[in-house]
Amino acid sequence: MKIAFLTDPLSHFKIYKDTTFAMMREAVKRGHSIYAFGPEHMALESGVVVAQISQVILTGDSQDWYRLEAASSLRLSDFDAVLQRKDPPFDMEYIYATYLLELAEQQGARVYNKPAAIRNHNEKLSIAQFSQFTTPTLVTRDEQRIRAFHGQHQDIILKPLDGMGGAGIFRIREDGMNLGSVIETLTLNGSRTIMVQRYIPEIVDGDKRILLIAGKVVPFALARIPQNGEVRGNLAAGGVGVAQELSTRDLEIAQTLAPILHQRGLLLVGLDVIGNCLTEVNVTSPTCFQEISQQTGFDVAAMFIDALEAGSV
Known part of the structure; x- marks a missing residue:
């Protein structure tokens, strides 16, 4: 080829x-x-x-x-x-x-x-199609809605819709310290839509990357564990990657999404799962092949090239 x-x-x-x-x-x-x-x-x-x-x-x-x-x-x-x-x-x-x-x-x-599939699957917003697996989520640019969401859930995460590697993610706790400043910064004073979610405390155990290849689930995830008081587990933000077998809930999420996303033209997808909740559907350039392979012996790249050779989209 x-x-x-x-x-x-x-x-x-x-x-x-x-x-x-x-x-x-x-x-x-x-x-x-x-x-x-x-x-x-x-x-x-x-x-x-x-x-x-x-x-x-x-x-x-x-x-x-x-x-x-x-x-x-x-x-x-x-x-x-x-x-x-x-x-x-x-x-x-x-x-x-x-x-x-x-x-x-x-x-x-x-x-x-497939390029149309990439365009149609914003990596943050796509989780809304699978709301049975998500934490309470708000997408808006309206400050009052965000403040009401914080009032309801107390501990929240705010993030841009176009970021990667954990860039631009903020946590606001019960006291609401700096909430107004974060809203102004992320929404560009109300001109840009953002995502707000209830904080998932299981982030301390890692932000799990689960890979889907040609509608099949890679049997190991990479839990990216935050370090030094960070709220972000992303490797680019200093998280430490620990490969682990998928939990029952991980498998439920992955096996539900895998055939749907494959049918839409997505050969390779990286799901992000924190605790029991789906947080992102990565379709642009999913990573973590080498970390999983090095720690488990499962050859993710071989599985991917097998699918490519088979023309699996």
């Missing part, structure tokens, strides 16, 4: 933990050829979606781990698979990229996750 990765610059990768690198390594191990490009390299020319794409050669060196062949302008439909692995922010440039990828699909490209 020829596999093209739409991703962030390879020079930014931390290969000891990067999920996209794990995918690349497994693909090369099986004899597939891999390529890379960024959204800035895409163009629509004469009605055809093309990109300046470079073949990636893995060197096996832990420092200079890759070499790029000279870039060529190629149709995305020339590849057996195009993997959308660009991290947020999910801004208008991200959306424009999904439009181009969707056009490329119409021209024969096989894109994973």
Whole structure:
């Protein structure tokens, strides 16, 4: 197979933990050829979606781990698979990229996750489709609604709808200290919609990342445990990842969502679960392959490439 990765610059990768690198390594191990490009390299020319794409050669060196062949302008439909692995922010440039990828699909490209499915599944708001698994949640830009929600639940979390890695998450406790300032900051004085949720105390045991691949559930989760008084378990915010078997509730959530999300064109999904509650549905560039594999021996990248080879969307 020829596999093209739409991703962030390879020079930014931390290969000891990067999920996209794990995918690349497994693909090369099986004899597939891999390529890379960024959204800035895409163009629509004469009605055809093309990109300046470079073949990636893995060197096996832990420092200079890759070499790029000279870039060529190629149709995305020339590849057996195009993997959308660009991290947020999910801004208008991200959306424009999904439009181009969707056009490329119409021209024969096989894109994973499907660009329309990525657009349709905001990673925070998508949990509202599965409210039987969520903590009490409010989505609004209205200060009075937020204050009323805090008055009802006392201990709450406020977060932007377009963040990643735990950025912009605030906890407000019973005393309401700084609530007004946080509302002003996150809503940009009432001009931006945010999410507010009742605080889930089980966060001390970890924010669990559960992976779904082609409608099947990876049997281990990575519990990202907050450190040093943090409310955020995200690895990017200093959380420590501990792999563990799925609980009965984890399985209930994962097995309910897996076939639904797969049918919608999402090959790879990362569910975030705190305690018994679903908190996010990650579809842009889910991670944690390497941490789970290193701690449990379960080869997540192999499961993913198996699904890719089977054309499982």
